[in-house]
Amino acid sequence: MSTKTADDTHRGTVTLKVFRYVPEEDEDSYFKEYSIERQEGMTVLDALIRIRDHQDPTLTFRHSCRMARCGSDAMYIDGRQRLACNTQIEDLDLSTPVQIEPLPNEDVERDLVVDMDGFYDRMESVEPWFQPDHEPETGDEYLQSHENRQNIDTVLDCIWCGCCSSSCNPAGNDDDFTGPAALAKAYRFFKDEREGDETRQRRLEMLNKSHGLWRCHTQFNCTEVCPKGISPTEAIMEMSKEAVKQKLRFWR
Amino acid sequence: MHKHDVLIVGAGGAGLRAAVAAHEAGADVAIVSKLHPVRSHTGAAEGGINAALKDEDDWHDHAYDTVKGSDYIGDQEPINIMTREAPNEVINLENMGMAFSREEDKRVAQRPFGGLSFPRTTYASDKTGHMLLHTMYEQVLKRGITVYDEWYVTDLVVENGRAHGVTAIDLQTGRVDSFAANATIFATGGMGQVYEHTTNAVANTGDGLSIAYRAGVPMEDMEFIQFHPTTLPSTGILITEACRGEGGILYNNEGERFMYERGYAPNAGELASRDVVSRAELIEVQEGRGFEQGTVHLDLTHFGEEKIEERLAQILELARDFEGVDPVEEPIPVKPGQHYTMGGIACDADGKTNVEGFYAVGEAACVSVHGANRLGGNALLELVVFGKRAGEHAAKASAGSSSASVSPSKVEVRAEEERERIEELMSGTGVHQSEIREEVQEIMTEKVGVFRTEEGLKEAREAIQDAKRRYEDVTVKDSSSTFNTDLTQTLELRSILDVAEVITESALARTESRGAHSRDDYTERNDDDWLKHTMAHYAGENEYPRLEYDDVIIEEYEPKERSY
Ligand SMILES: Cc1cc2nc3c(=O)[nH]c(=O)nc-3n(C[C@H](O)[C@H](O)[C@H](O)COP(=O)(O)OP(=O)(O)OC[C@H]3O[C@@H](n4cnc5c(N)ncnc54)[C@H](O)[C@@H]3O)c2cc1C
Ligand code: SF4
Ligand code: SF4
Numbered sequence: 101m102s103t104k105t106a107d108d109t110h111r112g113t114v115t116l117k118v119f120r121y122v123p124e125e126d127e128d129s130y131f132k133e134y135s136i137e138r139q140e141g142m143t144v145l146d147a148l149i150r151i152r153d154h155q156d157p158t159l160t161f162r163h164s165c166r167m168a169r170c171g172s173d174a175m176y177i178d179g180r181q182r183l184a185c186n187t188q189i190e191d192l193d194l195s196t197p198v199q200i201e202p203l204p205n206e207d208v209e210r211d212l213v214v215d216m217d218g219f220y221d222r223m224e225s226v227e228p229w230f231q232p233d234h235e236p237e238t239g240d241e242y243l244q245s246h247e248n249r250q251n252i253d254t255v256l257d258c259i260w261c262g263c264c265s266s267s268c269n270p271a272g273n274d275d276d277f278t279g280p281a282a283l284a285k286a287y288r289f290f291k292d293e294r295e296g297d298e299t300r301q302r303r304l305e306m307l308n309k310s311h312g313l314w315r316c317h318t319q320f321n322c323t324e325v326c327p328k329g330i331s332p333t334e335a336i337m338e339m340s341k342e343a344v345k346q347k348l349r350f351w352r
Numbered sequence: 353m354h355k356h357d358v359l360i361v362g363a364g365g366a367g368l369r370a371a372v373a374a375h376e377a378g379a380d381v382a383i384v385s386k387l388h389p390v391r392s393h394t395g396a397a398e399g400g401i402n403a404a405l406k407d408e409d410d411w412h413d414h415a416y417d418t419v420k421g422s423d424y425i426g427d428q429e430p431i432n433i434m435t436r437e438a439p440n441e442v443i444n445l446e447n448m449g450m451a452f453s454r455e456e457d458k459r460v461a462q463r464p465f466g467g468l469s470f471p472r473t474t475y476a477s478d479k480t481g482h483m484l485l486h487t488m489y490e491q492v493l494k495r496g497i498t499v500y501d502e503w504y505v506t507d508l509v510v511e512n513g514r515a516h517g518v519t520a521i522d523l524q525t526g527r528v529d530s531f532a533a534n535a536t537i538f539a540t541g542g543m544g545q546v547y548e549h550t551t552n553a554v555a556n557t558g559d560g561l562s563i564a565y566r567a568g569v570p571m572e573d574m575e576f577i578q579f580h581p582t583t584l585p586s587t588g589i590l591i592t593e594a595c596r597g598e599g600g601i602l603y604n605n606e607g608e609r610f611m612y613e614r615g616y617a618p619n620a621g622e623l624a625s626r627d628v629v630s631r632a633e634l635i636e637v638q639e640g641r642g643f644e645q646g647t648v649h650l651d652l653t654h655f656g657e658e659k660i661e662e663r664l665a666q667i668l669e670l671a672r673d674f675e676g677v678d679p680v681e682e683p684i685p686v687k688p689g690q691h692y693t694m695g696g697i698a699c700d701a702d703g704k705t706n707v708e709g710f711y712a713v714g715e716a717a718c719v720s721v722h723g724a725n726r727l728g729g730n731a732l733l734e735l736v737v738f739g740k741r742a743g744e745h746a747a748k749a750s751a752g753s754s755s756a757s758v759s760p761s762k763v764e765v766r767a768e769e770e771r772e773r774i775e776e777l778m779s780g781t782g783v784h785q786s787e788i789r790e791e792v793q794e795i796m797t798e799k800v801g802v803f804r805t806e807e808g809l810k811e812a813r814e815a816i817q818d819a820k821r822r823y824e825d826v827t828v829k830d831s832s833s834t835f836n837t838d839l840t841q842t843l844e845l846r847s848i849l850d851v852a853e854v855i856t857e858s859a860l861a862r863t864e865s866r867g868a869h870s871r872d873d874y875t876e877r878n879d880d881d882w883l884k885h886t887m888a889h890y891a892g893e894n895e896y897p898r899l900e901y902d903d904v905i906i907e908e909y910e911p912k913e914r915s916y
C-alpha cells in the first residue's frame with residue numbers, strides 16, 4: 101500500500117441503488133438510483149452524504165462519528181451487513197450498481213433507518229453491568245491480571261451496531277433469543293476475573309435457557325460480519341461448553 | 353409534557369456521569385439525547401484520561417502542567433479541584449468496571465502524554481473513550497434512569513432569570529414536546545462541524561452552545577479552538593497523541609525530526625503541547641518541507657507490529673481503512689485538524705451558570721480548566737469530575753426549589769412557538785442548508801484556523817453575516833415527519849452559524865497570541881491587556897455578539913513564559 105497522490109482523485113462515476121421508504125408517503129418500498137462522481141478514498145458514507153447534500157435531501161440514514169466507532173451507520177451493502185463509513189467504494193464490485201438497504205431482521209422506520217429497540221432490549225436483558233464479588237479498599241482499584249484484561253479485549257470493542265443480529269437467522273425468527281451481541285456482552289462480564297464464582301454461575305444460569313445460549317446454531321454469520329472483529333460465536337460456544345460441563349444444560 | 357427533577361441534555365460521558373450522580377443524590381433524573389447514548393462522541397476518545405495515581409506523582413504537578421498548558425488563562429481554582437479529584441474519579445470509573453489497560457502488577461496502566469511532566473495518562477488501549485462511554489451507560493442502565501433517545505432539543509426555556517426546562521422533537525415522529533424540570537443540565541458536547549476539517553462527529557454542531565447563548569448565558573473564551581496536530585488528511589480522523597506518547601516521531605520531507613532540529617520544542621519535541629506542534633507542522637509545510645496534501649509524517653514503524661497491535665490497535669485500523677496506509681510498514685501522513693473547544697457555556701465548578709436552574713458540563717461547558725490550550729487526557733477527566741459535581745449540585749438545588757418556581761405551562765407555550773418555527777421552516781421555497789453550511793465550514797477553516805489575521809477574521813465575519821442573512825430564507829426540502837434529518841440539519845445549521853460568529857468575533861478582538869489562538873499580526877502573548885476571559889453575549893438576531901471580559905483566577909502559579 102502506498103500514500104495517495106493528488107493526481108488520481110477522479111475515478112469516474114459510481115451508481116448507488118438505494119432502498120427508499122417513507123411511511124406516510126409510500127405504500128411500498130422501492131429502489132432509487134443515484135450517480136455521483138467517485139473520488140479517491142471515498143467511502144459509502146461519503147457517497148450517501150454527498151447525495152443528500154447535493155441531489156436528494158430527503159434521503160435518510162443514521163451516522164455520526166464516521167470513524168467506525170459510534171455504530172450508527174450499519175447497513176446492508178451489496179448483500180452484507182457493514183458500516184457505511186469504513187466501506188471503501190473501490191472495494192465493492194462496481195460492475196453493477198452498489199445496492200444499499202437497511203439492516204435485515206429489523207423493522208424499517210424510514211429509508212435506511214431501522215428500529216433498534218429490540219436490539220437494545222436484548223442488550224439490557226443480560227444485566228450488562230459490572231458485578232464484582234468484593235469491594236476494594238476505598239480509593240483502590242480492583243486488581244486484574246494483564247492476561248485477563250487481554251482475554252476480554254476483543255469483545256470489549258462492541259459498538260452496538262447490530263450487524264451481527266441482523267445476520268443471525270435465529271435472531272430474526274425469535275424475538276426472545278438473546279442474540280449474538282448481547283451474548284458477547286454477557287461474555288465480557290462472564291470472563292472478567294473480578295466478578296466472583298457466584299455471579300459467574302448466575303450469569304450462566306440466566307443464559308442457559310431455550311432462548312439463550314441454545315438457540316445459536318454456531319454458523320458464524322455474526323462473526324463474519326462484525327466490523328470490529330468480534331466473534332460472538334466463539335463466546336457463545338465457550339459459555340455453552342461451560343454450561344455442559346456443569347451439567348446445566350436443560351434444553352435441546 | 354414530561355416533568356422531572358433533573359433533566360440532562362446529552363448522553364456522552366459528561367451527561368451520563370451527571371445523571372448517575374444526580375440519581376445517587378436521590379433526584380428523579382431523565383436524559384434527553386439526539387443520539388442514542390452509545391453513539392455519543394465520547395466513544396471516539398482514544399488516548400486516555402489523566403490522574404496523578406502513582407505514589408511518585410502529585411496532583412499539584414498535574415495542576416501546574418494544566419495551568420502551563422492553558423497558557424496561564426485557565427482558572428486555577430477549578431484546575432485544582434479537577435486535578436485533586438482526578439485520582440478518585442478515575443478509580444471510581446475503574447470500580448464501575450471500566451476496562452483500563454493493566455500493568456504486570458495488575459494495576460491500571462499509565463502512559464506519557466503531551467504537556468505532562470509525568471506519565472499519568474491512564475488508558476484503555478487506544479479506546480479509552482469507548483470504554484468510558486459504555487461503562488457509564490451500563491451504570492445508567494443498572495439504575496434504570498429514564499433515557500429519551502433520539503430526541504433533538506431545540507430550545508431552553510428561561511424566564512425571569514430561571515430555567516424551566518426544554519423543548520424537543522421526537523425524531524421518530526417529528527412531534528415537538530415539552531420537558532419541564534427544576535434543574536436542566538446541558539452536556540451537549542463539542543462543535544467541530546463549524547469547521548471543514550475536524551476530528552469531530554457529524555453530530556457535533558454546537559447546539560447546546562447556541563441554545564444557551566440565545567437564552568442569555570455568555571459564551572466564554574470561544575476564540576480558543578484546539579487544532580490537533582495529527583489527523584488524517586482526507587477525513588480529519590484523529591491519530592491519537594498516544595502515538596507520540598509511545599515514541600512516535602514526526603518528520604518533514606527532508607527527513608528531519610523538526611520538532612527538535614528546527615527548534616520548535618528543544619526539550620519536549622513531539623510531546624510539546626498541541627498548539628505548539630500544530631503550528632510547527634504548518635510552518636514546515638508553508639516553508640516547503642511538507643508532503644502531499646499539506647502533511648508531515650508520523651512514523652511508528654520502529655515500534656513493530658506487536659506493540660502497535662497491543663497499544664494502538666485502533667490506529668492500525670483507522671490508518672488502514674481510512675487512509676490506505678499501513679503504520680507497521682510506512683509513516684502516516686498527518687496534518688492539524690479542528691479537535692476541541694476550550695471555551696463554551698460559562699459556568700463554575702458546580703456547573704452553575706448565570707441562569708438559575710441551568711447547568712453546563714463537558715465539552716459544551718467552560719469551567720475554564722483548559723484556558724487557551726487543553727492538554728490531552730484532561731477532557732475525559734473534566735467530564736467525570738465536573739459531571740459528578742454538576743449532577744449532585746443540580747439534584748440538591750432541585751430538591752430545594754419549590755415547585756411553584758418552575759412553570760410547566762411556560763415550557764408548553766414555548767413548545768407551541770417551536771412548532772410554529774418548524775412549520776415555517778418546512779413551508780418555504782428558499783435556499784437549502786447544505787449550501788450555506790459548506791461555505792461557512794470552508795471560511796472558518798481558512799480564516800479562523802491555526803493562524804489568524806485581522807484581515808482574514810474580518811472576511812470571515814462578513815461571510816458569516818451574509819450566511820445568516822441567507823439562513824433567513826432557509827427551507828427544509830423534506831416534508832416527512834418521520835426521522836427528518838433534513839430538518840435536524842437545518843436546525844443544526846443555526847447552531848453552527850451562531851458558534852462560528854462567536855468564535856470569529858472573540859478572536860478578532862483578542863489582539864495577542866496565546867495558546868491555540870495565534871495571530872500573525874500580534875505574535876506575542878500580552879498579559880498586560882489580555883490576561884482575561886472573553887465573555888460573548890447574545891445581542892439580537894442581526895447584531896454582533898457583545899463582548900465583555902472577566903478576570904482570570906490566579907492562585908499559586910504566576911504567569912510566566914511557556915517553553916517546552
Ligand atoms: C477523536 C477524538 C479523540 C479524543 N481523545 C481524547 C482523549 O484521549 N482524552 C481526552 O481526555 N479527551 C479526548 N477527546 C475529547 C473528548 O473525547 C471530548 O471532549 C468529550 O468526550 C466530550 O464529551 P461530552 O460528554 O461533553 O460530549 P459528547 O460525548 O459529544 O456528547 C454530546 C451529547 O449531546 C447530545 N446532544 C447534542 N446536541 C443535542 C441536542 N440538540 N439535543 C439533544 N441532545 C444533543 C448528543 O446526542 C450526545 O449524546 C477526544 C475527542 C475526539 C473528537
Ligand atoms: S453463530 Fe449463533 S449467534 Fe451467530 S449468527 Fe449464527 S446463530 Fe446467530
Ligand atoms: S458484536 Fe460486532 S456486529 Fe455485533 S453489535 Fe457488536 S460490533 Fe456490531
Ligand code: FES
Pocket residue numbers: 163164165166167168169170171172173174183184185186
Ligand atoms: S458513522 Fe459511526 S460507525 Fe460509521
